[in-house]
Amino acid sequence: xxxxxxxxxxxxxxxxxxxxxxxxxxxxxxxxxxxxxxxxxxxxxxxxxxxxxxxxxxxxxxxxxxxxxxxxxxxxxxxxxxxxxxxxxxxxxxxxxxxxxxxxxxxxxxxxxxxxxxxxxxxxxxxxxxxxxxxxxxxxxxxxxxxxxxxxxxxxxxxxxxxxxxxxxxxxxxxxxxxxxxxxxxxxxxxxxxxxxxxxxxxxxxxxxxxxxxxxxxxxxxxxxxxxxxxxxxxxxxxxxxxxxxxxxxxxxxxxxxxxxxxxxxxxxxxxxxxxxxxxxxxxxxxxxxxxxxxxxxxxxxxxxxxxxxxxxxxxxxxxxxxxxxxxxxxxxxxxxxxxxxxxxxxxxxxxxxxxxxxxxxxxxxxxxxxxxxxxxxxxxxxxxxxxxxxxxxxxxxxxxxxxxxxxxxxxxxxxxxxxxxxxxxxxxxxxxxxxxxxxxxxxxxxxxxxxxxxxxxxxxxxxxxxxxxxxxxxxxxxxxxxxxxxxx
Numbered sequence: 001x002x003x004x005x006x007x008x009x010x011x012x013x014x015x016x017x018x019x020x021x022x023x024x025x026x027x028x029x030x031x032x033x034x035x036x037x038x039x040x041x042x043x044x045x046x047x048x049x050x051x052x053x054x055x056x057x058x059x060x061x062x063x064x065x066x067x068x069x070x071x072x073x074x075x076x077x078x079x080x081x082x083x084x085x086x087x088x089x090x091x092x093x094x095x096x097x098x099x100x101x102x103x104x105x106x107x108x109x110x111x112x113x114x115x116x117x118x119x120x121x122x123x124x125x126x127x128x129x130x131x132x133x134x135x136x137x138x139x140x141x142x143x144x145x146x147x148x149x150x151x152x153x154x155x156x157x158x159x160x161x162x163x164x165x166x167x168x169x170x171x172x173x174x175x176x177x178x179x180x181x182x183x184x185x186x187x188x189x190x191x192x193x194x195x196x197x198x199x200x201x202x203x204x205x206x207x208x209x210x211x212x213x214x215x216x217x218x219x220x221x222x223x224x225x226x227x228x229x230x231x232x233x234x235x236x237x238x239x240x241x242x243x244x245x246x247x248x249x250x251x252x253x254x255x256x257x258x259x260x261x262x263x264x265x266x267x268x269x270x271x272x273x274x275x276x277x278x279x280x281x282x283x284x285x286x287x288x289x290x291x292x293x294x295x296x297x298x299x300x301x302x303x304x305x306x307x308x309x310x311x312x313x314x315x316x317x318x319x320x321x322x323x324x325x326x327x328x329x330x331x332x333x334x335x336x337x338x339x340x341x342x343x344x345x346x347x348x349x350x351x352x353x354x355x356x357x358x359x360x361x362x363x364x365x366x367x368x369x370x371x372x373x374x375x376x377x378x379x380x381x382x383x384x385x386x387x388x389x390x391x392x393x394x395x396x397x398x399x400x401x402x403x404x405x406x407x408x409x410x411x412x413x414x415x416x417x418x419x420x421x422x423x424x425x426x427x428x429x430x431x432x433x434x435x436x437x438x439x440x441x442x443x444x445x446x447x448x449x450x451x452x453x454x455x456x457x458x459x460x461x462x463x464x465x466x467x468x469x470x471x472x473x474x475x476x477x478x479x480x481x482x483x484x485x486x487x488x489x
Contacts, residue, residue, distance in 0.1 A: 001041050002034075009038035014184050014484050018086055018241050021187060025074065025085055032067040032074075032085030032130065035187075039087055039132060043185045046487050051165045055179035057092050057156045058100045059133040066130050073128075082244050084128030089180045089189040091173075092134040092156075093141055094118045094232065095221035100131075104223045105139040105153025107371050108363045112348050118221025119253045120190065120232050127248040132186050135176030140379070141197060142173040143225050143337060148374040150200070151175035161204060162485035168452045171201030172427065177235045178205040183485060188245055189235045194225045194333065196430035198233045199442045203426040203455025206444045206482050208472070209235045210242050211430070213462050214437035215261040218253035224340035226333045227258075228398065229434050237482065239443065239473045243269035246465070262463065269469055275477050277470030279313030283458075284419040288320045290428045301446040301454045302425050305475070309423075312478055314471075319419065321432060322412050323404040328431070331385075331397035334378075338387035357383050405436035414461060421471055422459040433459045441468045444481040 008030070012020075024030045040059065047053045060066070070085045079085070090096065093104040095114035103109035117125065124131065136156035138148065151159035151170035159175045161168040162183040171178060174191025178201035181189045191198045193211045202209025210233045217232045224230055234245040246269045252259045285306060291299055310316055342356050354360060361379050364371040385391070409432055413419065422429065426442070433440055438461055445456040458471050476482075 002037070005034055005038050006041065009041050013038055013042075015237055016187070017238055018082055018187060018244050021086060022079075022082060031071045033064060033071055035085065036063050036067045036087055036130060036132065039186055042183070046162075046183055047185055050488060051160060051162065053160050053162055053165065053179050053183055054157055055136055055159050055176040055183070056089065056185060057105075057134045057136045057176070060131050061099050063087070063130055063132050070128055070130065080128035081248060083124065083248055085130065086188070087130045087132040087186050088124055089133055089135050089177055089186040090121065090131060091177050091189070091191050092137050093192060093223035094121060094190060096121050096131055096134070098131070100134050102134070102223065103155055104141060105137045105155050106360070107154045107367070108354055108360050109348075109352070110155050112352055112354075114221065115347065116221065119218035119256070120249055121221065123248055123251055135174070135180055135189060137176050138173035141192060141194060141223070141225055143194070143333065143378050145375040145377045145379070152374070154371050154373065162487060163206065163451050163453055167450065169204055171204030172199075173197040173201075174235060175201040175205075178202050178207050178209070181205070181207050181235050181237055183487060188241050190232055190245075191235045192222060192230060192232050193434070194229045195434035196427040198235060199427035199430050199440055199455075199457055202235050203442050203457070204453060206447075206453035206455075206485075207235050207237060208239050208242050208441070208443050208476070209233065210246065210441045210465070210468075211434075211439060212246070212465060213439045215258045215463070216465070217249050218251070218256040218259050220253055220255045223344055224337070226336040227340060228332055228336060229437065239469065239476050240270070240273060242441070243273060243469055264463055264466075267466060269465065272466040272469040273473040274470045275474055276313070277474035278309055280315070281313075281421060281467070281471055282315045282317070282419045283309060284319035284413060284417055284422045285316050286321060286422055286424050286429055287318050289324060290424050293428045294425055297448050298425065298454050301448070302456065305445040305456045306423070308478060309475065312474055316423075317417060317419070319413060319417050319422070321409055323409040323432065326404040328401070328435075329397055331393055332401055334382045335385050335387060335389060335391065335394040338382045338385055339389055342387065401435040405432050410436055410438060410459070410461065420460065420467060424457045424459065426455050427457065429457060429459060438462055439465055439468055441472045443472050443476050445479075446481050447483070
């Protein structure tokens with residue numbers, strides 16, 4: 001490799017932010033073409049060799065050509081946006097109408113090319129971002145079977161945590177996106193979340209992960225689980241980069257009507273990055289049940305994080321979500337998955353012979369040795385539902401989830417305790433906000449003595465992203481916990 005680029009990739013590029021990269025691009029010290037070369041070097045060195053993190057499924061064969069064309073455009077017309085010439089990795093359930101596949105990590109869809117870009121993919125391209133590649137993920141976004149390890153897919157194999165490849169869990173289904181960002185194989189990435197699948201891998205890999213309000217970002221062109229809970233969101237190494245990505249992803253999409261519910265369409269999220277953003281904010285600490293998942297060392301890390309919040313002017317109080325012990329189930333997901341996946345599969349190339357969920361199950365059964373290392377119990381459960389959204393079982397569960405997650409859950413707690421934000425460790429509090437469609441952001445809170453990352457997560461009511469950015473940025477800037485994983489550089 002070019003010695004100058006090799007040195008940059010092993011020094012400056014580690015933890016380089018969008019702002020850092022844009023400064024060098026503007027000064028002519030590097031080009032986007034060279035930037036892609038540096039990331040390709042790191043992918044080869046650390047993802048495919050070295051610790052073999054296994055986070056990247058495919059590289060965009062046109063990435064270098066796209067980067068070169070954007071370099072010409074920068075010189076002749078100037079940059080389109082802060083994302084001009086910035087490489088982005090997309091989770092493998094986000095459609096790209098190019099030479100890459102979209103498979104949700106499944107061998108069943110290994111030959112599937114999307115017929116058009118997902119709406120978020122289109123927005124990124126319009127902003128001048130480079131779609132560098134597709135991230136490996138937990139197969140079918142961890143909605144395939146109950147005993148599948150986080151980060152495993154039949155198509156891509158097992159993703160590893162760069163902080164401890166043989167020791168630490170890699171986190172939920174957007175694990176490839178988080179590892180790619182954490183190990184600096186891309187500047188930023190997009191993941192998706194139904195319940196914890198951004199927050200979990202971001203926490204486990206010492207990243208910032210934002211699970212937005214349902215209604216902020218279009219899901220069109222994303223392989224679905226649940227139209228009630230699914231969202232796309234950024235995974236980055238700093239809060240600022242997440243805010244930058246959000247500025248280009250939050251656009252109404254008439255084909256996803258929930259995006260027409262956003263009351264704050266034209267916000268600039270960078271305006272909410274405030275080092276004093278915790279002053280006077282009232283935060284409910286959700287210890288009961290959620291802190292029980294932590295060992296003593298991790299509880300100590302969270303206690304220290306809460307002390308920092310208080311030192312920064314945050315007003316904390318231990319609270320309990322009223323509906324914490326409600327009788328929850330996954331009926332909504334089972335019904336909506338069958339309904340949504342059957343529609344999605346009806347839009348792909350018919351020559352693949354995969355038109356329904358039943359086809360997916362059948363092909364898996366016919367290829368058990370390669371396709372079914374851990375089974376497909378959830379796929380079968382979903383297929384056994386009617387899949388029709390008038391079924392009483394579905395409607396009862398939907399109404400239950402909305403009532404106990406919102407009115408008798410988060411809304412009630414925030415109102416009765418006069419709170420602005422809730423605080424959870426890692427992703428352990430993801431489920432109720434997910435059912436409510438409410439946003440959460442996780443940021444690094446520290447590391448155990450063995451080096452395992454611990455994240456702190458802030459959750460708010462619908463469309464409270466400006467407040468969450470304020471709080472997360474203030475905590476991040478006061479602590480600067482994140483350290484790049486040691487990969488032998």
